[in-house]
Amino acid sequence: MILDIKRLLSLLLLLILLIKPNTAAAQLLGSNKTVTEEPAKTPEDSLGRRTPQGTVNGFIRAIGEQNYLRASQYFVLSKRSYRRTAERIRIAKTFQQLLDQGGNLSPSSIISNKETGRTDDDLAAGEDLVGNIAAGKTVLPLYVENQSDDSQPAVWLFSAATVESIVSADIRVEKTFLDRILPPALIERKFGNVPIGHWVVVVIMTVASYLLSRMLIYLFVFMIQKVWKKSATDKGTAIIEAFSLPVQMYLTVILFIAFTQRMGISIVVRQRFSIILITIGITAFLILLWRITDFISMFTRSRMTRRGRISAVSAVLFLSRTTKAAIVCIGIIALLGIIGVDVTAGLAALGIGGIALALGAQKTIENFVGSVSLIADQPLRVGDYCRVDDIKGTVESIGMRSTTLRTSARSIVTIPNGQLSASKIENFAHRDRFIFNPVFNFRMETTPDQMRYLLVELRSLLYAHPAVLNSPPVVRFTGITTDALKVEITAYIEAFTFDISQEVQEDILLRMMDVIENSGTSLAYPSQTLYMARDNRMSEEKTEEVAKTVKKWKENNELQLPKFDPKRVEELKDSIQYPGEGSYKVPEE
Missing domain, CATH: 2.30.30.60 (SH3 type barrels.)
Structure with a gap:
């Protein structure tokens, strides 16, 4: 009996597992994990109308295949027009003929590839301008609009206003210039769903635009050389060469667009060539930046060389190479964006790599910035x-x-x-003068008259020396120490180099030693030095002679203390022969 009950319970448990396998198994296993459902992905549109770029590209592809019924699905049509197949085909053909006759669509790389469209223009949200149709004085803008709300996937179509303006516009749809002049064989035979004659004319227009632009550039340069006087110089020639090729490339593109649009080249061909034309334009701009960098580098290096700033040349070369590397990187990113490659992830990776490189090369960058500041x-x-x-x-x-x-x-x-x-x-190289600042310590036995004599004669010597600057020298009795009488001298030596200033300083010091010797006193010995020899007594004759000289100065009011008489200063100026008598003199060249 107990065995039967166990079997019955086992069967009931098996039935529960079969009915609710997920919840029962989870409960039995004691799992707390919940099954999360993945968000539903936005279904793809078979016609590629999720973005403005996809709508324009899909429409061009449809008319290129002459599938006008599919091309009409890129329009916002009324219910009446949508039910009539013939009406839908007629509208699509009219649209193509007007575009061939004088219309223009924006290049595919410029049109937004986002479901939200462009948000940086002045148009309303969910509306983008993708081209225009011009015939005479009439210009019809071409708009695409998002026909879905926020809860549904985006579907971009040519707006109802655009379709209505094309249908109701008073524009005479007629054969283009090429359709009138080309033989039927070149129109009927097609390559890539485009008449062969159009491809032939595109090749001819490419060569003609290039030759015409080259001729115009030659005439323009000839006129500049006649008007601009500096055009024959190296600088003028370099400027002309830097701008010639990029301007010629731009002019070729402009002439090609004008010729093909006026002659009625199929919009399918022109739209395919739009990427090539933008690529040429960006390449021309990059070449212009490259050549301007070369010109600035060459001009700056020659200027630094003339000024003797050799150290700046290496910095200019480094900056030039860095700028060229940046031009190449920007050009690659721009060209990849044109051909439809999403460079956002690459830029993010470059940003992270740049941060890592900057952190790793912090000292190198610091030294480079330091070198730039040193040069500046x-x-x-x-x-x-x-x-x-x-x-x-x-x-x-x-x-x-x-x-x-x-x-x-x-x-x-x-x-x-x-x-x-x-x-x-x-x-020290840019000093315009060299300071002369000795400090003399005289013996304590020096008399006041001897000190007056020293002050006058030492200052007279500085006034008289031709290598001492004309600014008044300073010779002052500045103090009495425990072992000497201190006299400080301050003057400036006028010399071109440090070596010359040392020569002048040497001559002045020797002459000052003569003045000290003639005064009858002498320099004091350091108090901490103990001399066992007999001390030389001061000369009594010279002391008396100095005292008489100072007394005479006082009697005649000629004591040049505390200031010198300007007349005496003029008498003393350059009165000393320097270099002194007997010195070697450098022969004059």
Whole structure:
């Protein structure tokens, strides 16, 4: 009995599993996972009308295959017109004839490929302008509209207003110029659903547009050379050559579009050639940017070379190559976008890769920016003697990554430009004068008259020396220390180089030693030095002589303290022979 009950329960459990397999199994297994349904995908439209671009391309494809009934499905038609097959075919044929006769559709790459259409124009949402039809003074804009609401997939069709304007427009539909002049054999025989004669005329118009544009460019350049006087120079020739080829390419495209539209080339052919024409236009623009970059680089390098700024030439070359690489990248992205490749993912990848590269090459970028700032500000140049922080040396080269200095020990110090641009730079090469600032410590036995004598004679020496700048020198008795009487001197030596300033300083110091010797006093010895030898006594004769001289100055009111008499300054100027007597003189060339 118990066994039968167990069998009955097993059968009931099996029935439950068969009826509700998913929920029962989930409950038995103790699973808390719920089955999520994938969102339904938007069904594809067999005619490709989900976007404005798909609508235009589908319509061109239909009329190219002469399937006018299918072409009519790209129009917003009234119920009456839609029921009449002949009416639908007539409207599609009329549309094609008007486009062949003087119409124009935007290139496929320019028309929006999104279900929302263009949102950056002045038109209402769900409406895009895709071309126009011109006949005489009448211009009919061609619009496509999204016929679905937000809850349904988009379906773009030529608007009812566009269809109505084409049907009711008072435009005489007649044979195009090509259809009138071409023999029937070239019209009846077709290639790619287009008369062979149209393809032949396209080839002829391409050659004619190129030759005509070349002739016009030649005449234009000839006129410029006659009017512009600088056209014969290297700079003028480079400018003309930079613009000639791109302008000729643009002019060829413009002439080709004008000829083919006026002659009535089939809209199918013109629409297929639109991608090629835009590609040529973008290529011409890129060539123009490339040549302008070459011209600017060449002009800047020659200018930097003339000015002796050799370090800037490498920076100009680097910037030129970087600009060309950017032109190539932009051109590739633009051309891929024209042929219909979605470059959004590629740009995102490039952005992420650029961030990673920037983080990895942070120091390199920092050094490059530092080199650009060095070239722009020019705190130092090749050959300048300067000090960078605690390093002194002569600049030997300024590169894109680092700058090299040769120190007085003849060693080479390489400093990264990023660090150099952030350092404190002291450039000695651009000094217009050199400071002369010795401090003399005289013996404590120096008398006041001897000090007055020293102050006057030392300042007279600076006034008289031709290599000392005319600005009033400063010679002051500044203090009495524990072991000496201190006199500070401040003057400026006028010299072109540091070596010349050292020569002048040497001469002045030797003459000052003579003045000190004649005064009867001497320089004080450092107090911390202990001399065991007998000290030389001060000369009593010279001391008395100096005292008499100072007394005479006082009696005649000629003591040049605290200021010098301007007349005395004029008498002293350049009265010293420099270089001194007996010195070697450089022969004059």
